[in-house]
Amino acid sequence: MDAVAFWLAAVAIGVLALPLAAGLFRRFPDGGAGLALPLGMVIAAFAYFVLRVASIVPAGRGGWFVALLMLACVSAVSLRVNPRRGAVLRRSLPGALAALGVFTVLFFSYVWFRSHVAAIAGTEQPMDFLYLNAMLASPSYPPHDPWFAGEAASYYYFGYLHIALLTAVADVPASTGYNLGLAFTFASAGTAVASIAFALARWALPRRSMGFPLSGAVLALVLLLAAGSLSAPLEWAAAQEHYNEPVFRTFGVDWMIPCDAADAATGNDNCYSGAVNPRTTEWYPTEFWFWWRGTRIIPDTITEFPFFSFLLGDLHPHVMALPLVLLAVALAAATWRGRGLASLASHRQPESLLLLAVVFGGLAFMNAWDVISFFALLAAAALLRNVRARPFRLALLHTATWSAPVAALAVVFYLPWYATFSSQADGIFPYIGKGTIPAHAFLQFGTLLSAIAAVAGWALRRHSRGAAWDALALALWFPLVPLLAWIVYAMARGELDDAVAARSNFGWVTLAAYGIVAWLLASLAVTQARTRDPVVIVAGLGAVAVLLLYGTELFYVGDVFRGFIPRQNTVFKLSYQAWAILAVAGPVAIVVACSRLRTRPLASFAAAPGLVLAAAALVYPLLALPNRTDAFDTTTHIDGLAFLAESSPDEYALVRWIDANVPGGAVVIEATGRQYRLGDDRVPVFDPAGPSIDYGESGRVSARTGRQTPIGWPGHEVQWRGSDAIGGEIARRQDLVDHLYLSDVPGDVVDGMRALNASYIVVGRIERERYPVSMDPVFESALQLVFESGNTRVYRVPVYATVNTS
Structure with a gap:
């Protein structure tokens, strides 16, 4: 029933937002119904954030319903002021019902999958759970950082606020809301991408049958949520011991070939060193998480894609942002489709x-990496709309006056978040390295690029030779400006010679290929810029997406990884954006080209590369799903902490007791994660060879309850707070907490807890493993035992009250 309640909460928010969606997307065939969910969520979450920051509503379930009431009021006023929207809603009722059907099928399909792998454990899932719990538990806003007691969260946590909204309204536990939040994101993104693709194809083919737009919508949904890396067929062949070494080496995946004696003798680690016989016991690879390698094809980078994200189950900002990213794409399309100038005067109706x-x-607020790319996309759409009515310079001026108020208000509305946010980014730098080889680029992005590139070339041929050459000349700046900027910037830093020397021949080929495809797409947009042909917006979307890939070959954003894997996060975040955009543009390009080509052979030729590679991309989910779920032969549940109830009932009881009895703003001390051992003199000493702190079980109580602890994962705090200078404060907190557990002086324990502003201290399995001392007698003499289950205990600092006896 939890899943049904969560689904109902999501649908209700979508219904409440329908009048607003109809106003923004009245030219969409479904009247914006497929985009009402992300629109309603962002408005309601923003309303709740403002209410909490302004201390208008307290923590608790009631505040979330006040936010929904505000959404309902805004929609009602909008409908009353614009009565014609009622006609849009009536006209688009079939589309709204279709959107509801798509969302429902996707939501419950993902719930079924996730019920086989529901545990919130491993990778960075504890961190994600931490922020979801913080949204629900924080007594004031901006919310606290549970892993750094006394400080506000310094992260882009708006996505967690979205999931917390649904969790609170549906009245489900956070450990269930986590998994249902993944299902919501999956279904909302799928519904949105289908809505956009259908609209673009329908605009382009108004007189054709519904078959073409429907095909585009289905293909877009598949490419966004089901397609994976083209490395999967090679993984299958390797698992079945079918090693064609020339083929593997051609694709640059030598590491799938088992290491031999020669590799051992030369120290070559670019080979497969895992268990070989057998690598699989089934028709699919049974090696643990073989599918992880599909996102690490390009060395020293992460090339994640949506199917992998939902397979893994990390509730990260870039994943939760998918519906909002697609909403931004839809807004760009709607802006381009609009009539009249997009100028300052357009905002007279606010x-x-x-x-x-x-x-x-x-x-x-949801994922800071996204805003620049997609705001630029919105501005570009406005410019393409304006050049239909004005000369370019005047169109550019009107676009600037239209965009500036949006940008200014976007910052003003979220100032409370900016005031507490500290970015780890320290600038943009020219990339110096080998670059991506074409084979790796093909394995990761070939499916998405093939359709859009082929169609761009075909579409340009439809125009006269003079018009095509004029467009190519005019659009040359699109790939050329970033390249020249890279050259000038590298030269200014004295790094140009090193940058040119470091890039391999194949790296230059990939760079050139990205640049040429971006150039072709930009040229296509230019040729049709003064028309309302939807090919313009499709080509524009494709050009921006390929430009993002092109940019990762030239620049990177400096962060904490800059010294050893500098472009890891840049490739990760920008290629993820490119995937989402191309999942819209590619399918629409294919169906439009097929429809407009006069002969079946030509249509087949245009569609074949994209469709064949799309089929090949489905091998990844076909192999990965049974591997991830043990062929779906597992006990099913949707509570992410059910595994804890089975494996460690005392820890589970601890979490539930804290949820029910400890105030949301309380500080609860738990093990720092540092390992101690008894020295030769039987005195505890720090063991540097102990287990890792980040990605381990430190901070487990705060992650599972949202209560604050003095220090959780220190490496992540350095990333979030953007400075190594915080290292001193982290060390101070670790020392204080460790001293509390190791002390044999009751007074020191009480003083230490008060110094940390802590009311509670946990003694569980992890604490007993990390600190090899008998701590209970000391705590019992100084503190009050308030919880006990097996060998797990919670102590509280005694609370004394002054009683007037006179």
């Missing part, structure tokens, strides 16, 4: 201005 500011401000 509804669209305010909604755009809430959406794009929320995009920064």
Whole structure:
């Protein structure tokens, strides 16, 4: 029933937002119904954030319903002021019902999958659970950071606020809301991408049958949520011991070939060193998480894609942002489709201005990497609309006056978040390295690029030779400006010679290929810029997506990884954006080209590369799903802590007791994660060879309850707070907490807890493993035992009250 309650909460928010969606997307065939969910969520979450920051509503379930009431009021006012929207809603009723059907099928399908792997454990899932719990538990906003007691969260946590909203309204435990939040994100993104692709194809083919737009919508949904790396067929062949070494080496996946004696003698680690006989016992690879390698094809980078994200189950900002990213794409398409100038005068009726500011401000709040790319996409769409009516320079001026108020309000609306946010980014730098080889680029992005590139070349041929050459000349700046900027910047830093020397020949080929495809797409947009042909927006989307890939070959954003894997996060975040955009543009390009080509052979030729590679990309989920779920032969449940109830009932009881009895703002001390051992003199000493702190079980109580602890994962705190200078404070907190557990002086324990502003201290399995001393007698003499289950205990600092006896 938890899943049904969560689904009902999501559907209710979508229904409440329908009038607003109808205003923004009235030209969409479904009247924006497929986009009402992310629109409603961002408005309601923003309303709740403002209410909490302004201390208008307290913590608790009631505040979430006040936010929904505000969404309902805004929609009602919008419908009353714009009565014609009722006609849009009536016209688009079939589309709304279709959107509801798509969302429902996707939601419950993902719930079924996740019920086989529901545990919130491993990778960075404890961190994600931490922020979800913080949204629900924090007594004041901005919310606290449970892993750094006394400080506000310094992260883009708006996505967690979205999931917390649904969790609270549906009245389900956070450990269930986590998994249902993944299902919501999956279904909402799928519904949105289908809505956009259908709209673009329908605009392009108004007189054709519904078959073409429907095909585009289905293909877009598949490419976004089901397609994977083209390395999967090679993984299958390797698991079945079918090693064609020339083929593997051609694709640059030598590491799938088992190491031999020669590799051992030369120290070559670019080979498979795991267990070989057998690598699989089934028709699919049974090696543990073989599918992880599909996101590490390009060395020293992460090339994650949506199917992998939902397979893994990390509730990260870039994943939760998918519906909002697609909403931004839809807003760009709707802006381009609009009539008249997009200028300052357009904002005289402020509804669209305010909604755009809430959406794009929320995009920064949800995943800061996304806002620049997608705001630039929105501005480009406005410019393409304006050049239909004005000369380019005047169109550019109008676009600037239209965009500036949106950008300004997007910042103003979310100032309370900016005040507590500290970025780890320290600038943009020229990339110096080998670059991506074409084979790796093909394995990761070939499916998405093949359709859009082939169609761009075909579409340009439809125009006269003079018009095509003029467009190519005019659009040359699109790939050339970033390249020249890279050259000038590297030269200014004295690094140009090193940068040119470091890039391999194949690296230059990939760079050139990305640049040429981006150039072709930009040229296609230029040729049709003064028309309302939807090929313009499709080509524009494709050009921006390929430009993102092109940019990762030239620049990177400096962060904590800059010294050893500098472009890891840049490739990760920008290629993820490119995947989402191309999942819209590619399918639409294919169906439009097939429809407009006059002969079946030509249509087949245009569609074949994209469709064949799309089929090949489905091998990845076909192999990965049974591997991830043990062929779906597992006990099913949707509570992410059910595994804890089975494996460690005392820890589970501890979490539930804290949830029910400890105030949301309390500080609860738990093990820092440092390992101690008894020295030769039987005195505990720090063991540097102990287990890792980050990604381990330290901070487990705070992650599972949202209560604050003095220090959780220190490496992540350094990333979030953007400075190594915080290392001293982290060390101080670790020392204080360790001293509490190791002390044999009751007074020191009480003083230490008060110094940390802590009321509770946990003694469980982890604490007993990390600190090899008998701590209970000391705690019992100084503190009050308030919880006990097996060998797990919680102590509280005694509370003394002054009683007037006179």
